[in-house]
Amino acid sequence: MKIPIQLSFKLFNETTTVKTTVEDLHIGETMEMYQKVMIPLFGVENYENTILQLAQRIKEKRNRLLPKPTIIPITPIRITNKVVKKEESLSMKIYDFVDNLFKD
Numbered sequence: 001m002k003i004p005i006q007l008s009f010k011l012f013n014e015t016t017t018v019k020t021t022v023e024d025l026h027i028g029e030t031m032e033m034y035q036k037v038m039i040p041l042f043g044v045e046n047y048e049n050t051i052l053q054l055a056q057r058i059k060e061k062r063n064r065l066l067p068k069p070t071i072i073p074i075t076p077i078r079i080t081n082k083v084v085k086k087e088e089s090l091s092m093k094i095y096d097f098v099d100n101l102f103k104d
Contacts, residue, residue, distance in 0.1 A: 007033045011041070 002021040007030070009016045018033045038047050 005029065005033065007037065009037045016040075 002023065003025055004021050005019070005025065007018045016037050018036045020029065020033065022029050035047065042050075
């Protein structure tokens with residue numbers, strides 16, 4: 001289904017209207033419609049400079065909001081043939097001692 005879009009810009013008594021139809025509404029299509037209105041009023045160079053300035057402000061704002069990356073040093077892992085035993089609790093050690101005591 002086609003979606004009709006209309007953008008109107010009124011400056012004093014003059015109204016400029018841009019119409020189009022799209023399958024899906026994306027921000028790019030609306031930005032192109034704004035471009036068709038703004039370039040005749042302000043010129044290509046002013047329009048492009050303004051877009052670049054806005055992009056720079058957005059980039060600076062994002063950089064302030066994003067946390068600085070932390071660098072975690074990577075330590076090499078040594079692989080050995082040793083068997084790693086779980087640390088036994090004190091109660092288990094006492095139980096094993098008493099159990100072995102009565103087995104003899």
